[in-house]
Amino acid sequence: MKLRTIFNYRKLLCNESKKFIRQSSTLAEAQSEDVIELNAQVHSAKSKVENSPVMVMLHGVFGNSRNFSALSRRIAKQCSIDVHCLDLRNHGDSPHSPSHSQPAMANDVIHYLTNHIYPSKCILLGHSMGGRVAFDAVFNNPDLFCATIIEDSNPFAREMKTLVTTDDINSPFAAIKILKSVDLSYFDGKSVSEVKAEISDVLEDKIPSMAVQAFLLTNLMQSPDKDGVQWRCNVSAIAKYLESYRSSKWDTTFEAYKSRLTKGPIDVPMLCVRGAKSNYILDKDIEQLKHLFSDVSLTTLDTGHWVHSEKPAEFLKEVITFLTLKELISS
CATH class of the missing domain: 3.40.50.1820 (Alpha/Beta hydrolase fold, catalytic domain)
Structure with missing residues (x-):
């Protein structure tokens, strides 16, 4: 193929x-x-x-x-x-x-x-x-x-459910909120694998599912200058998209x-x-x-x-x- x-x-x-x-x-x-x-x-x-x-x-x-x-x-x-x-x-x-x-x-x-x-x-x-x-x-x-x-x-x-837990709740907002809260500049000079290992420890308390943790971290990539990491997805634009579900004008x-x-x-x-x-x-x-x-x-x-x-x-x-x-x- x-x-x-x-x-x-x-x-x-x-x-x-x-x-x-x-x-x-x-x-x-x-x-x-x-x-x-x-x-x-x-x-x-x-x-x-x-x-x-x-x-x-x-x-x-x-x-x-x-x-x-x-x-x-x-x-x-x-x-x-x-x-x-x-x-x-x-x-x-x-x-x-x-x-x-x-x-x-x-x-x-x-x-x-x-x-x-x-x-x-x-x-x-x-x-x-x-x-x-x-x-x-x-x-x-x-x-x-x-x-x-x-x-x-x-x-x-209609009201969306979260992808972070199965027994809650509000919507995928939990995931986007977590991604936005991570200060990637803290990891300057480190590789993607190093950053994933460190972030995983932080996410463990916030995201109970290891599978969801791994899925979200597929969005980590090396920055173009190779001096740090960045999110592969456009976090700010996606956040606005998710927020639109709360709008009565949807x-x-x-x-x-x-x-x-x-x-x-x-x-x-x-x-x-x-x-x-x-x-x-x-x-x-x-x-x-x-x-x-x-x-x-x-x-x-x-x-x-x-x-x-x-x-x-x-x-x-x-x-x-x-x-x-x-x-x-x-x-």
Whole structure:
């Protein structure tokens, strides 16, 4: 299987992208901003059927394209389709921007599709924040997609839960608050591995989960001058994004989406995969989604929020079953 990494940092929206971006109230903010060319890791299938779709994967907050490395390789091999794992703006190796709005992120994805995947149809898979971005992208540009898979993500505005503990609480604010509280200048002259070891001792009292500690620390990187470390993700921009969930002006409610439907439910098959120990996707969310999309199915696995990493074989089976049922891949 061939793996290549695309590094391209153009920020202007090309004319080809513009013709696919549907004008809407939620895209108004994104239309006024530069669109970012996203970094990607591409896993190419050894043999492909002519006109086969391409899968694109979108990670969650604080994540990056490498979160899907194992899953993307298996899908490329077993489904004989190319898989593109993207770094969303302000994450991984994609450029940083002061804006981290959901419409802007969705616009980045559409820009990537029209430049790197079109005219092939896209299967868009997103986890958590990536699931909300995927929902926005498909809702506003359905003609580019043949299916979407939402992993433990709720596109509708409501109080978010934390990724730091499982028995609380308020939202991912705990994690971003911790990252913002760390003074990285204290570690000048030290390597990433040295800093991780020291920070881990500090995080132990604040973050009970070793897995979450390790996940957050994947965002540590050596600074360009090699004299210290810095966060790979744009902590300040992400903090503003998370804070937007507290705003009463948040416009991604079910009612807001429903009011924008002009031709009935969208005809793009959607699979929602949720964790039984997570409460990101509620039964009522599925009922509301069925008013917006004509073909919505739900499966629940015995996991928490990180479904594809906690039950990789089961998650892969659900994805392959769904794609086979929709005749997007051969059985």
